Amino acid sequence: MLKPATADQSLVRKLNTAVVLDVLRRKSPLSRAELSGVTGLNRSTVSNIINQLIEEGLVQETDFQSARVGRPGMELILNPNGGFAIGLEIGVDFLSIILTDFTAHELWRKRVLSDPGVSQLDIIERSFSLAQEAVDLGLSQGLRPLGIGLGVPGLVDIRQGKLMFAPNLKWQDVPLRLMWNQRFNLPVYIENEANAAALGEYYFGVAREVNHFIYLSAGVGLGGGIMIDGKLFRGSAGYASEIGHVTLDPQGEMCGCGKRGCWETLVGPRAVVHRVQKVLQTGSSSTLVSQNGGDLSKITFEGIVDSAMSGDPVALTALQEVGRNLGIGIANLVNIFNPELIVFGGVLNLASSILLPILEDVVCDNSLQLSCQGLRIAASAHGIDACVMGAIALVLDDILREPTFAG
Secondary structure (H helix, E strand, C coil), X not given: CHHHHHHHHHHHHHHHHHHHHHHHHHHCCECHHHHXXXXXXXXXXXXXXXXXXXXXXXXXXXXXXXXXXXXXXXXEEECHHHCEEEEEEECCCEEEEXXXXXXXXXXXXXXXXXXXXXXXXXXXXXXXXXXXXXXXXHHHCCCCEEEEEEEECCEEECCCCXXXXXXXXXXXXXXXXXXXXXXXXXXXXXXXXXXXXXXXXXXXXXXXXXXCEEEEEECCCEEEEEEEXXXXXXXXXXXXXXXXXXXXXXXXXXXXXXXXXXXXXXXXXXXXXXXXXXXXXXXXXCXXXXXXXXXXXXXXXXXXXXXXXXXXXXXXXXXXXXXXXXXHHHHHHHHHHCCCEEEEEEHHHHHHHHHHHHHHHHHHHHCCHHHHCCCEEEECCXXXXXXXXXXXXXXXXXXXXXXXXXX
């Protein structure tokens, strides 16, 4: 009879420790008394947990309270020197990495372009090299490694840490966690890039403390992350939220997934570039032609946004069309999920001043009135960094929920 009781006590302690850490993450600095009040745990329990967390280097005491009105005393915060986390995104044509301390304060970053035409092995080896740079830098600052989070554009089996299918990378059945574990011997967390970005916005961005929201991620294509009751919605096998591959036009353009008329073929940045190129091939006048020396193959989504901001009619029309097509799809999601917030990020963030007014009008015009009440639509706080910050969140979330000493 004693063994189950011991196991139960260990589990309770682990859960209580996770609660304390999460409250400190969201609300610190707090005194022990304030922490007891917020968590509902008695003071002796809080004190025992805090003493252990301080010993583990995850929490530190400060004297912030002495500057505030009320009884002076030491306050508690997460210890920035508790360790370092690495977040890395493998995009279709880029690699992005950020190194942070335990409080997600950025210590170093790098973003490099990659050629989608090179081999899978070459891209992975290059990402290994970037990660090694981050590890070496973290260790040189006297910090312990907490883990590596990895965001990838495709269907991920998070239990195996395996990339099952990435249509725009043309990768399939890649055992990423195994490969990264063998290379670095660290905890590795693999996640779909849009899910990771949603988690990044929930932890560090515009969706902080919002329990029901949808994140739309635009890179080469269009991805999505759906948060329900403060948890990522994954579906039965973990492949939910592939909203970019909802079929809107069965007779439409071929998508990278092998189907026709997916939503991302109407609103993805690559689709926008192709659409503008087709318009300009008819002889339409645009500053995009002269800016690229007449070579339409050099036109980029970023260039289209810049031209639209300057009033270029071809670029502006293209983005307005994106706004309408994006708004119709969002309206459908609003009717299905009734979120509090829609966040759009990735490179679409660059065009937020053009897209936001269109989205607000189109979504409200095409969704049920009650579903639309109170809905907010916002640009991502982290833009193109949302996924890589979400990869950081994957590492820190695991540490916060499963402290190493607890249990």
